[in-house]
Amino acid sequence: MNALAPDLLDRFRSIVGPKGWSSEPEVLALHSREMRDLYAGTSPLLLKPASTEEVAAIVKLARETRTKLVPQGGNTGLVGGGIPFDAGDEIIVSLQRMNRIRAVDALNDTITVEAGCILQQVQEAAREAGRLFPLSIGSEGSCTIGGNLSTNAGGNAVLRYGNTRELTLGLEVVLADGQIWNGLRGLRKDNTGYDLKHLFIGGEGTLGIITAAVLKLYPLPAAMATAFTAVPCPRAAIALLEKSKKATGGQVTGFELLPRIGLDYVLRHTPATSDPLAERHPWYVLMEFSSGRDDGSIGATMEAVLAEGLEEGLVLDAAIAQSDAQRTAFWKIREAMSGAQKPEGGSIKSDISVPVSRMADFIEQASAEIEALIPGVRIVAFGHIGDGNVHFNPSQPVGWEPARFLAMWDEVTGIINRIATEMNGSISAEHGIGRMKIDSLPHYKPAVEIELMRKIKQALDPDNILNPGKVVRVG
CATH class of the missing domain: 3.30.70.2190 (Alpha-Beta Plaits)
Known part of the structure; x- marks a missing residue:
C-alpha cells in the first residue's frame, strides 16, 4: 500500500474541520465498496466538505502534493466510478454535506441546488413550488444530483424530458487547479462559445468536481x-x-x-x-x-x-x-426488476442503447447468440425501450454455481457490446464507464474519439489527480 503521509492527511483534515472527515474503518468501508460488491478499494481518509470553497481548497492542496481524489455522491453507481483502487493512495471526497437548495425560480422554471442534494429532495422542492423536476430513477431516495450529473443519469422519463444533460442549464465546478468556475446561469439561450457544462456532465468527476447546478423545471402534470x-x-x-x-x-x-x-x-x-x-x-x-x-x-x-x-x-x-x-x-x-435478479444467482449486467428502430432486432439477435453459447441461460431484457435503452441481463442457468457463470462475463458482454455497436449503438446508455468499461471502450469507440477524450483530460487535469483510472486512461 502506498500510504499517504500522516502530516499530509492532517493538512486535508484541517481544511474541512472536525465534522468534515472520517478515518473510521467502518465508515471508509461503506464509501469504498460499490453497491453490487463488484468493486472495492482502500482509502485512508474520507473528506466531507461543506462548501464550494472547501472543495476548492482540497483540490488546490491535492494538486500541490499530487494527491489523487475520488469524488463521490450517493455511491449508487453501477460501474465503479466512485470507488477508489486498492493502493490506498486516494482520498474520497463526498459531496453529501453540500445539500442546500439555493434557489427556486418558478417563473424561469429553474431550481439551483448543491451537488449533495438527494434527487428526491430536489423533486420535492420543485413540487412545493408547483413544478416538476422529471428525473426519476430507482435510487432517487439515496443518489445525489452531483452523481446524476457526473454520470448523465437517464431514468424513466427520458422519452419525454431527456436525460440529465438535457435537464441542466448551468453548473458550478471546481477545476483540477482549484479554480471555481461559476457557470450557474439559468439561460436557455447562451450562444457565447463552447458550452463548457457538457464537458463535466457525464465526466464522472475526471475533469472537475461539480458542486452545484441550475436545473430545468416543468409544469406539474394535471x-x-x-x-x-x-x-x-x-x-x-x-x-x-x-x-x-x-x-x-x-x-x-x-x-x-x-x-x-x-x-x-x-x-x-x-x-x-x-x-x-x-x-x-x-x-x-x-x-x-x-x-x-x-x-x-x-x-x-x-x-x-x-x-x-x-x-x-x-x-x-x-x-x-x-x-x-x-x-x-x-x-x-x-x-x-433489477434487484429481484440477485436471488436467482449470478447475473451478467449490461446497459446498452441502439436506435429505437433496431431495439427488437438487438433483443432477438443477442438472445439467440447467448442462448447458443450457454444453453439454459435465462435472458432478462428490460427497461427504457422508448428511448432505445435496454438492460440486457442474462441470468445463470438453473443449477449452475454463480462463479461458473460469472466467469463468462467478458465473453457474454463481448457479444452484447459487439451487436450493439454493429447496430450503431452504445455499450453504456446511462450507467457510465467508470472502472468497469474503461478497457472495453477503446474497442467500440473510434480511435479519434478516444484520443480527443485523452486530450481533454490532459488539458483540464494535467496531473491526473481527479478520479484517475476512470473513463479514459492517460499516460
Missing part, C-alpha cells in the same frame, strides 16, 4: 394515465410506442419493456407485489401518458390506443391504473 400492457413481442411494443406517440402528440412520459421472466422474479422475491393481469404473457409494457389538462382526455386517449392495439394484435391484454396506489404498484414492479 392528469396521468398508466397501463400495464401485455404484448406478444418487443417488435409489437415498438409499434405500440409509435402509435402512442402519434395519438398523444408527444405526451408519452414512460414506456418500459418488461419480460415475463423478470415479472416472475419480482413476484417471487419482492413482497407486496402481484401480477397485474389474470393470465401469463411473454412480454409487457408499462406505459404512461401525462397531460396538463385534467379533463379525462388523456385517459380516453390511452383507452383508444389500447383498443386499436388489441384490434391490430399489438396488445394482448391491459390493466389501466384506477388510482395512485395502483399506479405505484405497477411502477414498483418495474423498479424491483
Whole structure:
C-alpha cells in the first residue's frame, strides 16, 4: 500500500474541520465498496466538505502534493466510478454535506441546488413550488444530483424530458487547479462559445468536481394515465410506442419493456407485489401518458390506443391504473426488476442503447447468440425501450454455481457490446464507464474519439489527480 503521509492527511483534515472527515474503518468501508460488491478499494481518509470553497481548497492542496481524489455522491453507481483502487493512495471526497437548495425560480422554471442534494429532495422542492423536476430513477431516495450529473443519469422519463444533460442549464465546478468556475446561469439561450457544462456532465468527476447546478423545471402534470400492457413481442411494443406517440402528440412520459421472466422474479422475491393481469404473457409494457389538462382526455386517449392495439394484435391484454396506489404498484414492479435478479444467482449486467428502430432486432439477435453459447441461460431484457435503452441481463442457468457463470462475463458482454455497436449503438446508455468499461471502450469507440477524450483530460487535469483510472486512461 502506498500510504499517504500522516502530516499530509492532517493538512486535508484541517481544511474541512472536525465534522468534515472520517478515518473510521467502518465508515471508509461503506464509501469504498460499490453497491453490487463488484468493486472495492482502500482509502485512508474520507473528506466531507461543506462548501464550494472547501472543495476548492482540497483540490488546490491535492494538486500541490499530487494527491489523487475520488469524488463521490450517493455511491449508487453501477460501474465503479466512485470507488477508489486498492493502493490506498486516494482520498474520497463526498459531496453529501453540500445539500442546500439555493434557489427556486418558478417563473424561469429553474431550481439551483448543491451537488449533495438527494434527487428526491430536489423533486420535492420543485413540487412545493408547483413544478416538476422529471428525473426519476430507482435510487432517487439515496443518489445525489452531483452523481446524476457526473454520470448523465437517464431514468424513466427520458422519452419525454431527456436525460440529465438535457435537464441542466448551468453548473458550478471546481477545476483540477482549484479554480471555481461559476457557470450557474439559468439561460436557455447562451450562444457565447463552447458550452463548457457538457464537458463535466457525464465526466464522472475526471475533469472537475461539480458542486452545484441550475436545473430545468416543468409544469406539474394535471392528469396521468398508466397501463400495464401485455404484448406478444418487443417488435409489437415498438409499434405500440409509435402509435402512442402519434395519438398523444408527444405526451408519452414512460414506456418500459418488461419480460415475463423478470415479472416472475419480482413476484417471487419482492413482497407486496402481484401480477397485474389474470393470465401469463411473454412480454409487457408499462406505459404512461401525462397531460396538463385534467379533463379525462388523456385517459380516453390511452383507452383508444389500447383498443386499436388489441384490434391490430399489438396488445394482448391491459390493466389501466384506477388510482395512485395502483399506479405505484405497477411502477414498483418495474423498479424491483433489477434487484429481484440477485436471488436467482449470478447475473451478467449490461446497459446498452441502439436506435429505437433496431431495439427488437438487438433483443432477438443477442438472445439467440447467448442462448447458443450457454444453453439454459435465462435472458432478462428490460427497461427504457422508448428511448432505445435496454438492460440486457442474462441470468445463470438453473443449477449452475454463480462463479461458473460469472466467469463468462467478458465473453457474454463481448457479444452484447459487439451487436450493439454493429447496430450503431452504445455499450453504456446511462450507467457510465467508470472502472468497469474503461478497457472495453477503446474497442467500440473510434480511435479519434478516444484520443480527443485523452486530450481533454490532459488539458483540464494535467496531473491526473481527479478520479484517475476512470473513463479514459492517460499516460
